[in-house]
Amino acid sequence: MEDFRALDQSVGIVTTQYATFDVELQLESGRLLDAPLTLAYETYGTLNARRSNAILVTHAWTGDAHAAGKNSPDDRKPGWWDDMIGPGKVLDTERYFIICSNVIGSCRGSTGPTSINPRTGRPYNLAFPVVMVRDMVRAQKLLIDRLELDSLLSVIGGSMGAMQALEWGVLFPEVPRSIIPIAGTGQTSPMAIALNALARQSIFNDPMWKKGNYRPEQPPADGLALGRAVGHISFLSDTSMQLKFGRRFSARDGMFDFFGRFEVERYLEYNGRAFVDRFDANAFLYLAKALDLYDVAWNFDSREQALARLCCPSLWFAFSSDWLYPPYQTEELVTSLKTLGKPVQYHLVESEYGHDSFLIEPEKFTPYITAFLNGLQQAE
8 A cells, every 4th residue: 555645745835816706695594695705725736638637625624725735935734635635646736636615604715704794894793694515515616617617527525525525416416527525424413413512602601702793803712712622522532532642641730730631631722722823713603503504415305316416426435433423424325325326435444533534544545546536537
């Protein structure tokens, strides 16, 4: 098996771009998202003469358009999927034209609750309409049309990105020639909704939240940090936490100090505080709501009716220790697709890193992606 981590080539310095559309977007809720609508996006690689080598990468809950490379030489870290995207890597920028866009509802450059409401001239805050994953994909379709792409070789993403990949296949079956959902689900479970409810309450109960009307320089930092910590626990697993932290007590604290903490507690606090510096609380809430509402059968008579619209081959991955979106949820979708006679491949990946396995141990599943994409191109 090829160790793609040994391939240290990078796409280099990249610039985030912004596409603005003078359109009203009809949302699943029945509301309109007023113009203008902006999507932040980045591209890597070169579009071929036939315009047939484009791959759309879709991000998870609090991700963004910066999937690979660095935005400046001073950046400490590259994009969130830099191991996957670049010359000679799985999503080889010498072969493919890679696009990654930030979703609507976010605070990372695309239209969301921090954006200016054209009706009032002030930030939307909670006046921003509730969006669903399907709405995110409709907005992405505007970008794909702007780039004059009639089709996509594939749509690939993990977690909420897997939901977007599936929605592309259902909503616009004529566009993707394949989809690759990783660590996803066809319907958010009550347990996942319950965890998001705890994260929500932590923000609602922060006095600085002010029903969403806080000043950007005075966010509900305590609530958002705690909400992120709740979410982060769901991304891990018992085994990974044992390996990373065990029962080690913080060397900075006395064991019998009432406020002394275990290393895992310090880690969650650090992760939560770092998150506050890069993400907006209202955007966090809106995207959590989109996750809670996700159901591929939405506005269809059944899940099978929705999946029947999928025309292209699909490649699915689930992870053995993922308790947020456990393997059986992916397997239900795969079984339905097989029953419908759809071309589908599925791999259950043994990993001890929980839901985050798709970010931590991609080398365990990337050879299947390489073979899948090669097969698509040979078939064409």
